Amino acid sequence: MGELVQPPKGTRDFLPEEMILRRKVMEAIRECFVLYGFVEIDSPVFEYFELLSRKCGEEIEKEIYTFKDKADRKLGLRFEFTSPLGRYYATNREKLTKPFKRYAIGKVYRYENPQTGRYREFYQADADIIGSYSMNVELELLNLAVFVLAKLEFDDYEIVINNRKVLDGIINAAGIGESKKDAALRALDKTAKIGEAGVIKEFKENGINEENYRSFMRFIDLGGLDDVKNLSILKERVNEAVKDESVRNKTAEGIEELLSIFENAGAIGLDFIKYDPLLVRGLGYYTGPIFEIKSKDLSIGSFAAGGRYDNLVELYGARPEGACGISFGVERIIDIIMQRDENALKSLSSPVKLYIVYLSENERLFAYNAARALRLNGISVELSVSVSPNISKEIKYADKKKIEYVAIIGEKEVDEKKLTIKNIKTREEKLISLEKLLKFFK
RNA sequence: GUGGAUGUAGCUCAGCUGGUAGAGCCCCGGAUUGUGACUCCGGUGGUCGCAGGUUCAAAACCUGUCAUCCACCCCA
Numbered sequence: 001m002g003e004l005v006q007p008p009k010g011t012r013d014f015l016p017e018e019m020i021l022r023r024k025v026m027e028a029i030r031e032c033f034v035l036y037g038f039v040e041i042d043s044p045v046f047e048y049f050e051l052l053s054r055k056c057g058e059e060i061e062k063e064i065y066t067f068k069d070k071a072d073r074k075l076g077l078r079f080e081f082t083s084p085l086g087r088y089y090a091t092n093r094e095k096l097t098k099p100f101k102r103y104a105i106g107k108v109y110r111y112e113n114p115q116t117g118r119y120r121e122f123y124q125a126d127a128d129i130i131g132s133y134s135m136n137v138e139l140e141l142l143n144l145a146v147f148v149l150a151k152l153e154f155d156d157y158e159i160v161i162n163n164r165k166v167l168d169g170i171i172n173a174a175g176i177g178e179s180k181k182d183a184a185l186r187a188l189d190k191t192a193k194i195g196e197a198g199v200i201k202e203f204k205e206n207g208i209n210e211e212n213y214r215s216f217m218r219f220i221d222l223g224g225l226d227d228v229k230n231l232s233i234l235k236e237r238v239n240e241a242v243k244d245e246s247v248r249n250k251t252a253e254g255i256e257e258l259l260s261i262f263e264n265a266g267a268i269g270l271d272f273i274k275y276d277p278l279l280v281r282g283l284g285y286y287t288g289p290i291f292e293i294k295s296k297d298l299s300i301g302s303f304a305a306g307g308r309y310d311n312l313v314e315l316y317g318a319r320p321e322g323a324c325g326i327s328f329g330v331e332r333i334i335d336i337i338m339q340r341d342e343n344a345l346k347s348l349s350s351p352v353k354l355y356i357v358y359l360s361e362n363e364r365l366f367a368y369n370a371a372r373a374l375r376l377n378g379i380s381v382e383l384s385v386s387v388s389p390n391i392s393k394e395i396k397y398a399d400k401k402k403i404e405y406v407a408i409i410g411e412k413e414v415d416e417k418k419l420t421i422k423n424i425k426t427r428e429e430k431l432i433s434l435e436k437l438l439k440f441f442k
Numbered sequence: 443g444u445g446g447a448u449g450u451a452g453c454u455c456a457g458c459u460g461g462u463a464g465a466g467c468c469c470c471g472g473a474u475u476g477u478g479a480c481u482c483c484g485g486u487g488g489u490c491g492c493a494g495g496u497u498c499a500a501a502a503c504c505u506g507u508c509a510u511c512c513a514c515c516c517c518a
Contacts, residue, residue: 006491006509059516062443080518108518113443115512124518186516282516303518329518359476388475395478410476422477429477 010112010120017402020348025152025334026105029125032148033103036140038127041102043084045109049076052083054315055284063110077109081126082285082309082325089130089323090316098321099131105330117300117332128325130313135260138289138308141326142261143268145293145304152333154295157303160276161291163258164307166234167280169251173241174216180208188216189280220277227262227275231255234277257289285309289324295336303332348402353441354421355398357384357391359410367409370419370434379441399424407437 007013014022033040046067053061053076065077078084081104089100105125114120127144129137142159149157167185176184187202194202200210219237222230235255242248258275265271273291281290288308294301306326314320338344354374358367371383382403384394391408398406408420419437422429432440 009509063516110517112516113514114510115514118517122518301517305518327518332518357476390475391477392474393478397478399478406477408476412476420476424478427478 008120010114012119012121017345017348020350020402021337021345022330022334024348025337026123026125026330028151029148029328029330030103030105032144032151033125033127036101036127036144036147038101038103041088041104042106043088043104044078045107046075046077047084047087049074051087051316052076052078054083054086055311056083059282060284063112065109065111079110080108080283080327081106081124082128082283082312082327085126085128085130085325086312086316089313089321090318093313093318099129099137101127101129103127117303117329117335119331123330125328125330126325128323130323131321132324133310133322135257135264135289137322137324138257138261138291139264139268139270141306141324142265142270142273142291145326145328146270148304148328149293152337154333154336156296157293158296159270159273159291159293160279161258161261161273161289162276162279163254163289164286165250165254165288166238166258166277167254169238169242169247169254170216170219170234170277172244172247172251173219173238174212176208176212176216180206184208184212184216185280186282188278189282191278222277228259230275231259231262254288261289281305281307285312285315287311291326300332300336300339302329303336304328349404350402352380352382352401352403354379354381354405354407355384355394355401355403356381356407356409356419357386357389357394359389359391359408362411363409363414366414366417367407370407370409370437373434374438374441377438377442379438395422395424 049064049066052064056079060079064079066074067076068074085102085104089096103126106123107121108124109121111120112118127141129141142161145159149155168181171181171184183206184203187199187206190202191199200213203210203213219234219241222233224230224233235252238251238255239248242251262273262275265273276292279290279292281292286307287310290307291305292302293304295303304326306324308322308324310320310322312323341347356367356371358364367383371381374381382401386394395406404424406422406424408422410420413419413431416431418431418433420429420431421437
């Protein structure tokens with residue numbers, strides 16, 4: 001197969017049967033967003049590069065697809081929905097009702113090497129709330145996430161949460177300077193993957209002492225299973241250790257935010273979320289709580305994540321506003337579903353409920369009218385286009401397209417003004433009137 | 443951007459130390475012109491990812507290139 005008949009690196013074609021599952025997942029997520037009161041917006045797939053790259057961090061900047069248009073404007077494809085949202089909000093804020101709760105589901109692009117759960121073109125589903133500093137926002141978003149996952153029948157996942165302010169405070173308390181903060185955080189984030197020795201090695205490579213690492217770890221060695229207690233302990237420790245008053249206040253604020261989340265989580269069915277002092281998240285714009293949802297057993301990584309980014313809209317020229325969002329990795333969710341159940345694709349049936357076959361010209365009008373009546377009642381029907389059909393092949397066709405029922409219309413049916421309905425799976429047949437058929441599908 | 447593995451029919455793959463390709467599934471036709479998943483028979487389908495090179499001769503060896511998978515970086 002020559003290269004030119006393949007889709008570009010990191011992109012994929014989807015077959016009709018794959019689309020059934022993809023549509024189902026995206027529709028489930030969308031329904032939940034709507035049930036939680038989020039409104040849909042749309043914005044361009046490309047924006048000015050300079051806009052996209054503001055405060056996203058160097059690493060991400062490298063992953064932005066860029067191009068110049070014919071008037072030499074430097075543009076970039078959106079690599080997620082948050083930066084475009086910042087721009088959108090700044091542009092339209094006068095027309096928006098606050099707090100602004102919006103969702104967006106669409107394709108995003110990242111120029112990176114494809115790998116497990118990683119593509120150059122992929123779907124994300126985002127829900128964000130702009131216009132509130134309250135932790136009620138975090139609680140609502142986490143609650144939404146749990147609702148979405150229940151709808152998708154996910155149960156072996158975990159939700160971890162941390163706070164950028166707290167991270168900054170502990171980094172400071174551990175004696176790691178501001179200039180080395182990012183490198184330290186990046187290394188710490190990898191603890192589960194590369195282990196203690198690996199983190200220390202990375203610290204050293206970045207000119208940070210092992211003692212700083214030990215110190216950091218001592219702060220977060222909180223022992224207990226009760227996160228409220230743990231955070232209270234941490235609060236005292238950091239409060240004593242941080243000399244800089246503004247950092248100390250920020251840290252305390254961050255801990256209060258987390259405490260507020262944990263104290264209220266139980267009341268809305270979120271008692272299982274966990275404080276993870278080593279959770280970092282790379283994107284540069286996060287300012288407060290950050291969270292991640294991952295599968296417990298599968299190696300696919302996190303499939304939903306988000307956090308608070310209070311400074312974002314200000315970056316685009318709007319007055320400061322509290323803002324927080326969550327993003328679902330649609331591809332990863334689909335990959336997980338397919339890894340779990342290899343029959344995930346096979347077991348789905350077509351949204352088309354009935355395939356109608358008529359055997360000769362004489363039955364055409366009857367078949368056409370039946371199809372029309374069903375369609376007018378919202379029932380999806382495919383009418384065969386064969387002129388003189390071979391019934392075996394028609395049934396096989398419907399089966400392959402995962403259509404559950406076939407209607408056969410011949411001389412006999414037209415005479416009796418009924419349709420022969422065959423259930424493909426059970427092979428049962430019934431001769432029934434159109435009225436009964438309509439009721440059956442309703 | 444870096445490293446490793448892999449590219450042979452629509453799919454999964456076989457093809458030994460070089461002698462210009464095979465199986466199963468799928469697909470198409472028939473046994474079966476108002477009834478499909480099983481069976482039987484027959485058939486279509488490949489410049490062996492692409493481009494060079496070595497050789498009398500390359501799917502095989504060498505180089506480059508593109509793509510896929512895995513890992514790093516980073517991330518949904």
